[in-house]
Amino acid sequence: MTCSFTLYRLDYTRAAPWACFEIMDTVFPTDDNSSAIVHRPVIVKTQDLSKTYRTGFWLNQQVASLRSCSLEIYQGETFGLLGPNGAGKTTLLKLLLGIIRPSSGSAQLLNQPAGDQSIKQHIGYLPENPYFYDYLTGWEFLTYSAGLFDIPASIYKERIPTLLDMVGLSRQAAIKKQLRQYSKGMLQRIGMAQALINDPDIIFLDEPMSGLDPTGRYQVREVILSLKDQGKTIFFNSHVLADVEVICDRIAVLNQGELICQGSLHDLLGTPDAYFVKGQGGSLDVLKKWIDNLTFEGGYWQGYLHGNPHDFMGSVHLMNGRLITLDLRRLSLEEFFIDQINQQQTIATKN
Numbered sequence: 001m002t003c004s005f006t007l008y009r010l011d012y013t014r015a016a017p018w019a020c021f022e023i024m025d026t027v028f029p030t031d032d033n034s035s036a037i038v039h040r041p042v043i044v045k046t047q048d049l050s051k052t053y054r055t056g057f058w059l060n061q062q063v064a065s066l067r068s069c070s071l072e073i074y075q076g077e078t079f080g081l082l083g084p085n086g087a088g089k090t091t092l093l094k095l096l097l098g099i100i101r102p103s104s105g106s107a108q109l110l111n112q113p114a115g116d117q118s119i120k121q122h123i124g125y126l127p128e129n130p131y132f133y134d135y136l137t138g139w140e141f142l143t144y145s146a147g148l149f150d151i152p153a154s155i156y157k158e159r160i161p162t163l164l165d166m167v168g169l170s171r172q173a174a175i176k177k178q179l180r181q182y183s184k185g186m187l188q189r190i191g192m193a194q195a196l197i198n199d200p201d202i203i204f205l206d207e208p209m210s211g212l213d214p215t216g217r218y219q220v221r222e223v224i225l226s227l228k229d230q231g232k233t234i235f236f237n238s239h240v241l242a243d244v245e246v247i248c249d250r251i252a253v254l255n256q257g258e259l260i261c262q263g264s265l266h267d268l269l270g271t272p273d274a275y276f277v278k279g280q281g282g283s284l285d286v287l288k289k290w291i292d293n294l295t296f297e298g299g300y301w302q303g304y305l306h307g308n309p310h311d312f313m314g315s316v317h318l319m320n321g322r323l324i325t326l327d328l329r330r331l332s333l334e335e336f337f338i339d340q341i342n343q344q345q346t347i348a349t350k351n
């Protein structure tokens, strides 16, 4: 038992710098191009992936962290995984990276089983709570990380300053300060640089904006966008929905271990030319045909129009109704997210 754990640990430590942090930690866009994206090769694929942790002194309690998760991520896309605290986002990331093993189901990266040694060189990972060797300076830490990937000195000596500039960390601080003297935001930045040290094709980022000030958030957003321009595949978890809305091609929402929806922002939030309508009177049957999420409040009806606004206005006129508002707008990601979580909670309460 101990022997296999040690091998496992060494194996991963050798292959990728982030793995050692995580094993200790766990103890054991516009959406116009989204339809083009789904024709690209699948880079990450999970099928009915599930993880149940055993907890308690006798390991007799179970926590179902992920239930039957099936998703596909395509080459070059930026995929955002959203979900409330404890939804299972980090668990899914760890399963994809092969840091923890699934209880059932399967996961593949680059057509290889998750965790396969042959694909480690192509993967970058920023863990949620990275364990840093805090007596190292930032520069030493990046050099150490480069060594784990066997990157020649001639390459990493050029790459480290470029990465530091990219994540907005001063070279001075990287050379002089030990990591234990870094602020949370500085650690996040050095973690991001570490995730990119091997120039990976697929990058997994667990809460990359966490702990960053507005400038830092902006910089990370720019880094992700520039990686996207370079054709990298990016998978990230975030609670900062405004950023997700700008960066991602597709998203998925995870709640209590279940994927409750996935798709492009366009598919999920509606077309950018969605109209919010509000009015009075008319026929309920006719309104239902035109309006999604139809609700009534204070004698007014309201919701989202599907169909041609001119035809709708004609229809309202014919049924002797009165149109008060016709606003061009679609749901924000935040509204959509809250709505999805609330809907699932309502279903769970009813059951």
Ligand SMILES: Nc1ncnc2c1ncn2[C@@H]1O[C@H](COP(=O)(O)OP(=O)(O)OP(=O)(O)O)[C@@H](O)[C@H]1O
Pocket (backbone or CB within 6 Å): 026, 027, 028, 053, 054, 055, 063, 064, 065, 083, 084, 085, 086, 087, 088, 089, 090, 091, 092, 128
């Ligand atoms: N090593 C573990 N042992 C037991 N339970 C665990 C372990 N790791 C995670 N869990 C449980 O699994 C569930 C999902 O946790 P996870 O960390 O994946 O959530 P998350 O969506 O990443 O949350 P957050 O947004 O807070 O980071 C939680 O109920 C958590 O308590």
Ligand SMILES: [Mg+2]
Pocket (backbone or CB within 6 Å): 089, 090, 091, 128, 206
């Ligand atoms: Mg997490």
